[in-house]
Amino acid sequence: MxxxxxxxxxxxxxxxxxxxxxxxxxxxxxxxxxxxxxxxxxxxxxxxxxxxxxxxxxxxxxxxDPRMVLPVGQFRLHASLRKSIARLWRQNRLEIRVDSAFSTVLRHCARIYRPGQNGSWIVPEMQAAYLAFHAAGHVHSVETWLDGELAGGLYFVNIGQAVFGESMFALRTDASKIALAALVAMCRRLGVETIDCQQNTDHLAFFGGHEIPRSAFLAGLQRSTIQPQPSWRFAPGDWQRLHPALAT
Structure with a gap:
């Protein structure tokens, strides 16, 4: 027994x-x-x-179990996306914002269906819940603005130094990927080591995500959630300084 x-x-x-x-x-x-x-x-x-x-x-x-994670130090920014970001910066067409349109990002993400599911998991009750969690300071959006318009983005949960990626969307080519690269750059600057991706997808594996045992994930989570909460406020000038990090 x-x-x-x-x-x-x-x-x-x-x-x-x-x-x-x-x-x-x-x-x-x-x-x-x-x-x-x-x-x-x-x-x-x-x-x-x-x-x-x-x-x-x-x-x-x-x-x-297992759990999909993206170690920010192993993030792969592929050559074509790196060139696209650099070109958009040079042309002054790209702007990265944090939390400037959170509810809009949430609504766009709610239109994305996960494989094998008949409808969106971000049902109206979930949207209301994450709006309240955002107001409590634990959920943030990273937004890609192209030519002055919202083109894509993502939102994530943050507790201490733990970051949990939730969902992303794109209205224009590569806009969600640029938002992910921006989140990785911010995590590097703030000392966040890992982004939780929850479940395995080819898309995340393409950027360097991989699975780890749930026990290992929880051990790291216990350490990171008791750390001080970072500030996700980044001014436009901060993004210009972060650009080299985006392009590594």
Missing amino acids: TGQPQQAFAFLHPGDPFPAYGSVSESLGPIAVGADLSPATLLAAYRRGIFPWYSAPPILWWSP
Whole structure:
């Protein structure tokens, strides 16, 4: 006998704690069902490497094993994108902004469907939840503006030195990739070592993402979430100085 079998998942009421690591199955499905999407619940979830993902009620909570991560020191900015960024900078057509159009970025990301899912996971309730989490200072957008118009971007959750990439969109070619490169450059400047990407995709692997065991991810997460929260305020002049980092 090897002890108690793992539960398939936990049923949670609002305010209930999330299950302890190892008490439920982590690889084949959600680890918890229920709870709510308040900022306090989201903060508690992300601190434990858990995130919500569902297209219709009830709320499903996930913590996959293995976990996809992007070490910022291993980010691969490919030659064609590097040249595109440099050209746009020279032509004064590119601007990177943080949190200037967060709700718009969220709405655009809500139109993106994940493979195998019939609808968007960023349902209206999720949008409202992340707007509140943004107001609490834990969610930010990175935006690519081309020729004075929003062309693409992404949003991410930040707790301490932990960064969790959530979703991205593009209205023009390479706009979301430029936003990702900008986020990596900011992370390098702020001392953030890893961007959590949650699940494996060829797109993220193309930029240097890879899978690690959930146990290793959680060990690093425990260290990073207790660090001081960085400031994501970058002035236009800061981006000009960050340009060499974008082009490495």
